[in-house]
Amino acid sequence: MHITKDTAVEFHYTLSEGDQHIETSTTDEPLSYIHGNDSMLPGLEKALDNKTTGDKFSVTLSPEESYGEFKEGLVQRIPIKHLQGLGNNKAWKAGMSAIVESNQGKHQVTIIKVGKFNADCDLNHPFAGKTLTFDVEVISVREATAEELSHGHVHGAGGCGH
Secondary structure (H helix, E strand, O other): OEOOOOEEEEEEEEEEEOOEEEEEOOOOOOEEEEOOOOOOOHHHHHHHOOOEOOOEEEEEEOHHHOOOOOOOOOEEEEEHHHOEOOOOOOOOOOOOEEEEEEOOEEEEEEEEEEOOOEEEEEOOOOOOOOOEEEEEEEEEEEEOOHHHHHHOOOOEOOEOOO
16 A cells, blocks of 8 residues: 555654764654644655555655744743653753643744743754754555544554543
8 A cells, every 4th residue: 555645654764964863763663644634744744655565765854844944033931830741850951852732732842941930942843944864664554544534643553542
């Protein structure tokens, strides 16, 4: 089966900027999404279009095709209680990434400065302004279920969970 609109896709990736390895999914579960529903980076989704299980390829994306251009001065003071993703760390520190939920969905931010109750955060995605290379391996492709399409995401083996 080929990747087309409304297919559920699982893939592994390794992300690099130039010669610098940034992150990989190969040591964890593959990334999954529903193709053609604006839930994936535009350039990466375009590169995945019409691929099939087992395909391996590399694609280099400009900022416009991935996380956008870096915008100067995109800083906001956010109450610490709204920062998510601390894990086992005891406290937020400058340079850490956090997830913030807004009326436009979840966004990754970078903490610039931490006070007692608030943190100044750079709202640019950490990869904004970067030309990125994705090495991709398609793990599986199948038709998305009606429930997945209505929820807007792929469900795992145990179902949605929420």
